[in-house]
Amino acid sequence: MALFSFNKHHDEIPKNKQIQDIELAKITPNRFQPRRRFSEDAINELASTLEKEGLLQPIVIREKGDGEYEIIAGERRYRAAQSLGWEKIPSIVKNMDDDQAASLALIENLQRENLNPIDEAQAYSNLMKLNKLTQVELAKEMGKSQSYVANKLRLLKLTPKVQSYLASGEITARHGRALLPLSERDQGRVADEIVNNKLNVKDTEEIVKDVEGYFEQKNTDEELGKPVKRSPKRIPKDMRVQINTIKQAIKLAKDSGIKVKVQENKDPDDYRITIELKRK
Template identity: 70%
Template sequence: MSIFSSLRHHDEIPKDKQIKDIELTKIKANSYQPRREFSDKSIRELASTLDKDGLLQPIIVREQGDDNYEIIAGERRYRAAKHLAWETIPAIVNNMDNSQAASFALIENLQREDLNPIDEAQAYDNLMKLNNLTQTSLAKNIGKSQSYVANKLRLLKLTPKVQSYLASGQISPRHGRCLVGLSEKDQGRVLDEILANNLNVNDTEKIVKDVDGYFINKQKRAKDQEKAEQTKRAVSRIPKDLQVQINTIKRAVKLAKESGIKVKVKENNDPNDYMITIELKRK
């Protein structure tokens, strides 16, 4: 049976393998484990199940030196057992080589639906390298389309910063694919926009089409807004009695315009040195 056949059969206990209780202190995690983080909540929930029903499926390990073992499959069960302070755990010893052990661990994790996109992409990349596979052959072996695998692998081209937000679920894989191809600086700038403004994928795509233009316009809009706010603040500081007089003058200017007089008004909104200049000309 090939390593990929285990996608359907890895929960079956091989007939020639015996289950033995192994001390948890003699077991270490799989060095090829694709899952970077384990949810404390999910481990506690699994521990509660183990405490109630026991371990229904033994973990799989391989020998590592003198009476020590490395996990091939079942690290969540191992962590849950540690949470319960078990001294031993039922295990099957299957002495795979490095390539087989790594592939088995990767495949077991790919079967779970809660792998984040970056861990999944890294698992595909590792499987291809370990087994000398193309994207097409890998996709066929794991029952995915070639485009699905390719889209996942593209995420590995993102900067570590973007990958971290993708792994945590703060942006979607589609957001991530929009940023592929941008420089590290631009990936960071667009990521900040997505997070600050809760941008959808379409909005992100529009920014990516002209990154420099978007940020130039944004800077201009910020300057215009600041100027408008400064003017507003200046006007608001004008004493109330003076503001009444200014409003009276402006009404007079309006009446002059309505009567056919050409009026040119220049206003200085400095509250400390307010000035309004009016030029009147007949048309």
């Protein structure tokens, strides 16, 4: 099954119209462009190459009517030419409908292999919807494993905040997948920790196992003026339940008028709590 097909007669273009110098002012970016972020450094580098060597590969566009055109492939080249002040750019004019134009734009960007993880995931999602493909069918068409495509698509289940970290490169796709079991609130909290403390994936996975324990320990360390460890050992969750029960009993004793002195060693490998009771 092809991702999209063309009507042969509809796609025939006279040779004298296949490559044309089209005015940049008449060209607009592709509304189906999967890439949401364009690196200014990359555009400037491409512009430098265009200035020295010219455009080696024409952009691909389609007619919109009234002498206007829309980019199908080559938006980076278009932006670089704009930055150089070019009036026209060599273009191949194709006859395509919306679905065909969207599919080609998505595929062209995916094949460049430098999309950020969220743009790549969204591109796969859009291709599946446009062409009514399953994950297995899409993976086969793109020459990827089904697990690769599935892992990319899972990233779209993350919160917008975490997705923005992924898109900017502040966290990796592996970080993102580690956060998937968490609630929206906890995804954001842990993502901030990853960025602020430069946590690796292993550290992240340890925090995710007991996220509440991590932030309880972090808050305690901050209150005591202690440096917060990157990946502190945490008291197991079942033990913390028992400890909280003991602390509730201590509070009841204090409320009843008993003077209570408590010393607590929070080492998870050798946890100790010492209680001294005295009447006031």
